[in-house]
Amino acid sequence: MSTAADMKSVAFLLLVVLTDGVSCDVCTYQDVLDYLNLTTSNNVFKLTRPVLDHRHTTVVKLNIILFAILGVVEKTQTFVPFVWSLTRWNNERISWNPDKFCGISQISVPKNLLWKPDLLIFEMIQKDDSPQVQTLIISYDGTVSMDENLRVFSTCHMDVHKFPFDTQECNISISSANHCIDEMRIIPISNSTRATQFSHQVIRTQGEWEFLHLTVSSQNFSFDERKWEMVTYAFTIKRRPLLHVINFLLPVLFFLALDLASFFIADYRGEKLSFKVTVLLSISVLLLILNEILPSMSNKTPLIATYCIVIFALMLVSLLETILVTYLMDKDSQEKLNHECSWRDKSNQVNTKSCEEENKGQTCCSRICTMSDGEEQHELLPVVEEGNNGIHTPESNTLLSILEELKKLQTALFLHLNCRKKQGNSSCWARRINRAFFIFYLITVLLFLSFIFREWNS
Numbered sequence: 122m123s124t125a126a127d128m129k130s131v132a133f134l135l136l137v138v139l140t141d142g143v144s145c146d147v148c149t150y151q152d153v154l155d156y157l158n159l160t161t162s163n164n165v166f167k168l169t170r171p172v173l174d175h176r177h178t179t180v181v182k183l184n185i186i187l188f189a190i191l192g193v194v195e196k197t198q199t200f201v202p203f204v205w206s207l208t209r210w211n212n213e214r215i216s217w218n219p220d221k222f223c224g225i226s227q228i229s230v231p232k233n234l235l236w237k238p239d240l241l242i243f244e245m246i247q248k249d250d251s252p253q254v255q256t257l258i259i260s261y262d263g264t265v266s267m268d269e270n271l272r273v274f275s276t277c278h279m280d281v282h283k284f285p286f287d288t289q290e291c292n293i294s295i296s297s298a299n300h301c302i303d304e305m306r307i308i309p310i311s312n313s314t315r316a317t318q319f320s321h322q323v324i325r326t327q328g329e330w331e332f333l334h335l336t337v338s339s340q341n342f343s344f345d346e347r348k349w350e351m352v353t354y355a356f357t358i359k360r361r362p363l364l365h366v367i368n369f370l371l372p373v374l375f376f377l378a379l380d381l382a383s384f385f386i387a388d389y390r391g392e393k394l395s396f397k398v399t400v401l402l403s404i405s406v407l408l409l410i411l412n413e414i415l416p417s418m419s420n421k422t423p424l425i426a427t428y429c430i431v432i433f434a435l436m437l438v439s440l441l442e443t444i445l446v447t448y449l450m451d452k453d454s455q456e457k458l459n460h461e462c463s464w465r466d467k468s469n470q471v472n473t474k475s476c477e478e479e480n481k482g483q484t485c486c487s488r489i490c491t492m493s494d495g496e497e498q499h500e501l502l503p504v505v506e507e508g509n510n511g512i513h514t515p516e517s518n519t520l521l522s523i524l525e526e527l528k529k530l531q532t533a534l535f536l537h538l539n540c541r542k543k544q545g546n547s548s549c550w551a552r553r554i555n556r557a558f559f560i561f562y563l564i565t566v567l568l569f570l571s572f573i574f575r576e577w578n579s
């Protein structure tokens with residue numbers, strides 16, 4: 122009884138399936154095209170906006186996803202993203218019942234068979250000649266989907282004030298070229314969150330730039346009393362600064378450190394001067410690199426230019442200060458030398474000319490000191506000489522060694538005092554200037570660096 126009922130229901134189900142699924146034996150895509158009368162010679166589908174009533178609006182849905190950042194050129198202010206765009210609109214002339222065509226719900230057809238929306242990218246400055254997908258897909262309900270891979274050469278206003286720690290925002294604005302808002306609407310499919318998420322998933326190459334987010338917005342603009350709808354995709358990208366830091370910022374800092382360290386080179390012969398000039402020249406070589414990487418146009422002076430110029434200026438000032446100090450020291454030693462020579466002329470009948478040949482202050486000073494040291498020895502400590510000839514008791518030996526020590530001490534003291542006394546007025550000034558300038562220089566450098574790095578960070 123129950124088996125018979127089961128058999129009956131199974132048979133019924135089978136019948137339903139048979140009558141529903143196998144209404145026709147074989148269907149081809151061409152059957153659908155024939156049904157639609159969609160042929161290459163049929164211009165009905167190509168020429169005009171596909172609406173059956175001219176008051177109908179064509180709604181174009183748009184999705185744009187970033188695939189790669191192919192180039193960002195600050196000098197020409199161009200941004201070249203590689204995007205994937207999906208456009209979807211409704212063609213009122215197309216519709217069929219999939220049930221009548223073995224369930225065929227969509228067909229792909231060549232692009233040139235159908236009308237396509239005349240979308241325009243405002244920022245695009247160069248035609249894209251990369252290979253394109255040549256087909257689009259039509260659905261039974263009249264929805265047409267078109268995929269495109271676009272290399273967009275777009276113009277983008279870039280602000281390089283914070284180079285190389287900058288973030289840029291470049292827009293791609295899409296609107297219809299001819300159809301105003303009551304004829305065509307353009308609606309983004311994904312919101313900003315979704316578009317950003319999707320772009321992060323598919324992005325392949327980023328190179329120097331890191332993709333941060335994609336913001337989708339839509340606005341209406343009017344022109345000649347007509348209104349258009351425009352969808353704007355704003356790509357926010359951030360530069361990876363590492364290369365520029367290693368290539369440029371750090372070397373400049375190193376040279377600055379070298380310049381600071383050069384204050385500890387004791388110099389009376391101009392070695393310090395040549396060292397500083399070398400460091401300054403190295404910085405100017407780096408400035409050439411900067412010229413290559415930085416675009417000339419910018420409303421505000423780029424921070425990196427300020428960084429370079431101020432450091433260059435600081436080093437220049439320090440070089441000038443060294444020149445001044447060297448000059449003062451030179452002048453002093455010259456005076457001393459003249460004084461010494463006239464003194465020697467009187468006492469020793471030494472030729473002034475021979476003295477001028479060795480006209481370097483430091484050697485002259487030390488020579489004078491050692492010379493006078495030798496002379497004074499005999500006069501100041503005659504006891505030692507005499508004591509050397511006497512009897513050697515342990516006490517006298519101890520005394521002698523103490524005397525020896527005292528003698529050394531006296532000599533050193535005398536040498537020191539003599540040299541201090543002989544050091545001239547301008548030499549003293551040079552020392553003071555040097556010390557004060559070093560402190561000033563160090564403070565300025567620290568203040569400036571903290572200022573500029575704070576600016577870069579903000």
Ligand SMILES: *[C@@H]1O[C@H](CO)[C@@H](O)[C@H](O)[C@H]1NC(C)=O
Pocket residue numbers: 158162163164
């Ligand atoms: C199909 O298109 C051709 C060419 O435009 C036309 O001559 C023909 O009448 C159309 N057939 C139907 C059924 O619409």
Ligand SMILES: *[C@@H]1O[C@H](CO)[C@@H](O)[C@H](O)[C@H]1NC(C)=O
Pocket residue numbers: 277278290291292338353355
């Ligand atoms: C990009 O588009 C946004 C939103 O429409 C706008 O606020 C911004 O100024 C545009 N940026 C540029 C560089 O045109």
Ligand SMILES: *[C@@H]1O[C@H](CO)[C@@H](O)[C@H](O)[C@H]1NC(C)=O
Pocket residue numbers: 312313314315
């Ligand atoms: C964006 O769209 C996703 C789904 O596509 C939705 O979950 C999310 O809430 C939307 N975000 C905003 C800010 O509208």
Ligand SMILES: *[C@@H]1O[C@H](CO)[C@@H](O)[C@H](O)[C@H]1NC(C)=O
Pocket residue numbers: 302339340341350
């Ligand atoms: C643009 O105009 C359309 C139709 O008038 C309106 O629905 C839409 O909200 C407008 N969009 C904006 C951003 O004002």
